[in-house]
Amino acid sequence: MKVLVAYASRLGSTAEVAEFMGEELRRLGAEVDVMPVGEVRRVAPYDAVLVGSGVRHMHWLPEATEFVRVYQDELSRKPVALFLLSMVMSTDTAQHRQEAMRMLEDVRQMVRPVAVGLFGGEVAGRMVPFMSRQQVGLPRSEEHDFRDWEAMRSWVQQVYRQLARLSGHSAADKEVKDE
């Protein structure tokens, strides 16, 4: 199974997550390309696609949404999984999940994802406005890395199984083992 992991990232945290997901998918037996959305020229060669972005001002980065819009027709014929990294998901509550899902509303009107991953991101120093921090109870201008690598690993493992099934490949090229 050939998988594309396309991502948008301003400060690098989503790029690291995309690389991590790519590594995990390779470990499971997929052939994987990981690249920024702006570098993708074709999605046709891939059996399945993961698209992820960091969040700003309650939306996916515009280049990620634009990527889905441009490749909408092709993507709607393949299994697609979406993910986001956001400050809102620094704590995983039903309300925060709802808020995070709203951030993907426009994208989910373009493609119907087989899975959506909502993850805490990295909140860097003074970059995030105090008002936004207050909403999720973060103190002023401290660095916080809320990326839960184990949660992301198990999400990718689940997604891999779904993608393999839906793209007509064997359920698992390699057995999924929790490490």
Ligand SMILES: Cc1cc2nc3c(=O)[nH]c(=O)nc-3n(C[C@H](O)[C@H](O)[C@H](O)COP(=O)(O)O)c2cc1C
């Ligand atoms: C200027 C700025 C605005 C942000 N706005 C939001 C926001 O509205 N909601 C949210 O949940 N997270 C917000 N975040 C948090 C980011 O989504 C999070 O830090 C993410 O990990 C950044 O991804 P990146 O490092 O790949 O750019 C914001 C971060 C920055 C720097």
